[in-house]
Amino acid sequence: MTEADSAVQNASEDxxxxxxxxxxxxxxxxxxxxxxxxxxxxxxxSVRRAYDAERLKTQFGENYEPLFFDLTDREAVARAADKVxxxxxxxxxxxxxxxxxxxxxxxMLHVPIExxxxxxxxxxxxxxxxxxxxxxxxGARAPQGGPPGRIVNMSSVxxxxxxxxxxxxxxxxxxxxxxSDALRRELAVYGVAVTxxxxxxxxxxxxxxxxxxxxxxxxxxxxxxxxxxxxxxxVAQGRAGVGPEVVAEAVYRALTARRPPLRMLVLGSTAMxxxxxxxxxxxxxxxxxxRRFGFDKIRARLSAPS
Numbered sequence: 505m506t507e508a509d510s511a512v513q514n515a516s517e518d519x520x521x522x523x524x525x526x527x528x529x530x531x532x533x534x535x536x537x538x539x540x541x542x543x544x545x546x547x548x549x550s551v552r553r554a555y556d557a558e559r560l561k562t563q564f565g566e567n568y569e570p571l572f573f574d575l576t577d578r579e580a581v582a583r584a585a586d587k588v589x590x591x592x593x594x595x596x597x598x599x600x601x602x603x604x605x606x607x608x609x610x611x612m613l614h615v616p617i618e619x620x621x622x623x624x625x626x627x628x629x630x631x632x633x634x635x636x637x638x639x640x641x642x643g644a645r646a647p648q649g650g651p652p653g654r655i656v657n658m659s660s661v662x663x664x665x666x667x668x669x670x671x672x673x674x675x676x677x678x679x680x681x682x683x684s685d686a687l688r689r690e691l692a693v694y695g696v697a698v699t700x701x702x703x704x705x706x707x708x709x710x711x712x713x714x715x716x717x718x719x720x721x722x723x724x725x726x727x728x729x730x731x732x733x734x735x736x737x738x739v740a741q742g743r744a745g746v747g748p749e750v751v752a753e754a755v756y757r758a759l760t761a762r763r764p765p766l767r768m769l770v771l772g773s774t775a776m777x778x779x780x781x782x783x784x785x786x787x788x789x790x791x792x793x794x795r796r797f798g799f800d801k802i803r804a805r806l807s808a809p810s
Contacts, residue, residue: 522592524547524601525540526550526602526603527603528550529549529556530556532706532748533603533604536601536603536752537560540752546567548569548571548587549571550570552573575604599759600638606623608620614725620672624675624676652695654758654759655684658701659684665778667793668734669727700768701754704770
């Protein structure tokens with residue numbers, strides 16, 4: 505048993521045992537709920553459907569409490585925060601895991617502006633809306649009701665590297681990385697730590713959605729064939745990735761380590777690509793990606809005399 509395990513399991517019903525996890529219905533979020541409950545936490549998990557709440561409640565019992573909200577719904581987020589505050593009874597929330605999010609694929613020139621706006625609204629504004637609502641219960645206020653809690657923001661390796669046709673998602677995660685740095689430095693005055701988790705390709709049900717994603721919307725653009733290649737590559741890599749329980753372990757460490765890491769990589773099959781972009785010159789990486797996904801053929805076709 506690790507020191508962190510011992511600290512959590514030896515604690516009674518104190519103010520470091522309750523955690524909020526957003527996007528708890530499937531994948532990484534559900535894996536986090538499962539592991540944290542196994543470690544002795546009370547978990548408030550956000551869902552958007554009553555079916556998911558009932559399923560998780562049946563599976564996890566009294567140590568799981570559902571919260572109903574969409575990240576973009578301010579009133580619903582506020583109601584969820586009120587519910588958590590009432591349950592805490594003046595104690596401090598041990599952690600907030602900002603896991604919920606979504607991905608919009610496509611070439612930047614052709615992604616509908618309303619979809620780009622929605623991508624940023626969910627993955628950037630929504631994350632901040634939730635953080636502002638729950639931060640006071642983590643100890644970001646005076647006087648505090650107990651030891652300060654922690655924030656764990658679920659970013660991505662695409663928050664520090666960008667692939668073609670994934671620009672909207674990467675833009676949202678780059679923004680989340682920046683917000684996390686700002687929060688970490690600002691919340692240090694309260695003792696609230698902020699950790700960023702950066703998963704690579706993780707084997708979750710999201711790849712079933714990616715396989716049926718509307719890449720056909722770009723078939724009539726010059727990026728059509730490249731979009732299909734990116735889609736095929738991403739789905740194959742995702743399904744071959746490590747399981748969500750590996751990310752959940754990283755989240756648990758961020759919440760319980762004596763000295764929480766600032767950033768935690770969970771790479772799996774993405775390791776080679778991630779480290780390559782750190783050491784390969786950007787122009788060379790551009791060339792390699794163009795070859796891999798067929799952008800060089802598009803350029804050659806456009807450059808050919810008519």
